[in-house]
Amino acid sequence: MSGPSSPASSERSLHHALLSIHFIIVGGGASGLCAALSLTRIGHKVTLLEQDETFEQATQSGGCIIPPNTVKLLSRWGIRDELFVMSNEMPGMYLTKYDTDEDMGTHVWDQEFFKEIGGSIRTINYGALRKLLCKAVVDQGVSPLVTLESGETLRADVVLGADGQDSVVRKLLLQSEEIEEDVHKYLGRDVYSVFVPGESMLGDPDLEKLFQESLFHSVLGDGRAMYAYRIPPPPDSGRKVDDYALNMFLPGEEAGPRWEPIENSVLLDRMGNCWDRWRKLVQRATMIAKSPMTERPLLDVWVHEHGRVLVIGDAAHVFYPCSIQNTGVAVCDAATLAQLYQHLHHHRQINVFLNAFQDIRPARIKYMRALEFGNLNYQMMSYGPEQEQRDKALRERKRKGLNALESDSEEEDAVMGTNITSRWESALSTFAFDAEEEADKWWADWGSLQERAAFSNINTHLSIEVQHVEQTIEAPNSP
Template identity: 50%
Template sequence: MKLLTRWGIEQELRDMSIYMPGFRLSRFETGEPFGTHVWEDEFLAESGGEIRTVNYSAFRKLLKDTAVNYGVDVRTKCRVTAVESKQYTQPTVTLQSGETIRADVVLGADGMESLVRTTVVGPEKTPEWQGINAYNIFIPGDRIVGDPGLEELLNDRLLCGTFGNNRGYYSYAVPAAPSSEHKFDYVMNLWIREEVPQERWKAVDTKTVLEKMGEVEPRARKLVGLATVISSAPAVERESLEDWVHKEGRVLILGDAAHIFFPCSLQNLGVAVCDAATLGHLFQHLHHHRQIDQFLNAFEEIRPARIQYMKELEFSNLEFMTLENGPVQEQRDQALRERYKKGLNALDSDEQDALVGANVATRFEAMMQVFCYDAEEEADKWWVDWGSLQERASFSNINADFSVQVQQLATVETVNRESP
């Protein structure tokens, strides 16, 4: 929220989003409560923003409209068939129509099946399936309103996280599309460990999903029964890239083209916004073409470590949520039960945690690392530590060359004046 606020769209965001005050944890099969965590004032102050949910389509439209208002020319139905880059020349983009466009820089944010990625890194191994499938489940809010067992999910606006045997889900309220007659809808992101990967974003019927869920609390089963759209996708992982910039320069990949999270990851959108914020903040220092490659390389230097941290954290959370029944799962559930009985916030710690060595502080620190990170500050830090120094050195070299040339010219002129 804090980055988007700086982009001058705070009021629009508040009007189109809803505040998520915290999260609730429970057991997948029974609904047994494992506790609740409400964001503290300290956390909100440190993070510099709020946790809010938006309608994805409406959010994309807001970003597009904002870009257009700043003078961006958005062209649709223009499929790209080729991207080329040669050193010391402008990169080119060829469209399916045959039109060729020259640019100062090409940013490939063209998703998981990225053409620009192939241009930058060449052929790659097929992404590796992680043994888990995601199911994105959409429930219109008007199907929930009036149901005493479900309506509270819209009213309390908490993120619900459930822990099951090789499965689990997050669910949360989102604003309805602007064209809807109701205010809120509900989304469930379900993950199940399976033997066979699903096709990417394939439609799935309700009966199939309920069968795959197996034993599950009645409220979750009822929500799935009310769903109007269910689609699935496999969770895959690709090798981490060493190079995000084309070897000839001027072409960069970012977003899902550079780094993929598992489907329905809670952090995927936030990471994409941070990519944009980092790049934009670097380019605000642009005043010469020679800086373009410098800034692309800076982006490649700044972002990978942060993204790797976020990916590891997200996959760790998914693993924790979907533990197979056994000793580790029982230990997890018992620890959550004990904290719930004490009336503690899910991420709070007490003396007993210290005595048994429970690393609760690390869980809270992880949350702070996620939400208090500032991509623009990281870009500023790079500029102060390296970018401005490189720029001063570059200008010093230019001035040194210029003074030598003038000095030589002056010498020649002097000799000419003294000649008979």
């Protein structure tokens, strides 16, 4: 695992690959756009395929939280200024109870630590982020194509499947391995993405107070949880007041379609015993979308058996909807892949780097999934002895003036047998992780050695051939 990055390492020199190849990327979500941006920056050609004709538009959408290491990567890729204009920094969070609004403590991140790793936690309108990524990709010379049933055949050196949970490329990969198509297991929870226009909150003193808060809300409930935070309006919206986003996690009964539009009254009925402020926000929402929380087995193989085809993002690994790390893992997938292909100078390396990606990323994804589900379960504890232990610990840390996620002892946490210190250290290691440095480590440990071995074999072969030619030429003069 990579350690914290120094300020100097947040700015890295950019080198074009000696050999430029052509990638076809299937899917124009965050994963596909980030892959296109990172690969074109190092000199590769990209054709991006997307079936949604409106994917370049910043339509009304919910919010997302961008982790510090992701902000650092996007800044390296040249979109820092635009990103900072359309996002808010969130230097910490409030912990409150879902039903009573009891203050369970505050956690403010160490700004010196963020300065050291070169990033910060930011909140943004997801549609605006997608539009920003699309513009950056187009500026790099990529012309996104809306896929049509024309029968046209496109050819490339590598195909990347970034086409989401229903990935066509993933199905092709499973078929090649003779693996039955995997199914999504419903976890009995639904996720709601809620968008509230800021103007609708004006005039209500209770809601207007939310505009003054620089921290986001992490809300703890009885089998329920929520993130609540401000997001700037998209730059081209003409609006000046921040909007508000809610990511709600509630009990469900059966798996429905993903991101199904929901009426305000339906969500209000499903919220259960909830503090009135959150109900007032839902009443004012102009967009509510529901998605089931599902799980499926992690792929053992991400690369097609014949090579040249790889799945990334949700096509390879699914987190739950509105996970804080959804955007982060998409960006880190892209960063890892591009950092490997920055070393490309021979066609024999194409499959080597795909297999290297498959060696590097799964362990990290498995770790991040366990951490994300553990954090959500911590928020959603059903009321009972474990929840009482958690709340007692939080109240005690608040009484001592401690940050909510820090501890001055080995006090046991109520989740998964871990303690507060380990939870805090896990968060720090996540924020400090650098996907490009991880790829560089593989190159230093393995890639460069393989290349030296390959050149050694070539030189040995050439030496044998030269000696054979010399002996053949000299043979007639031999006695």
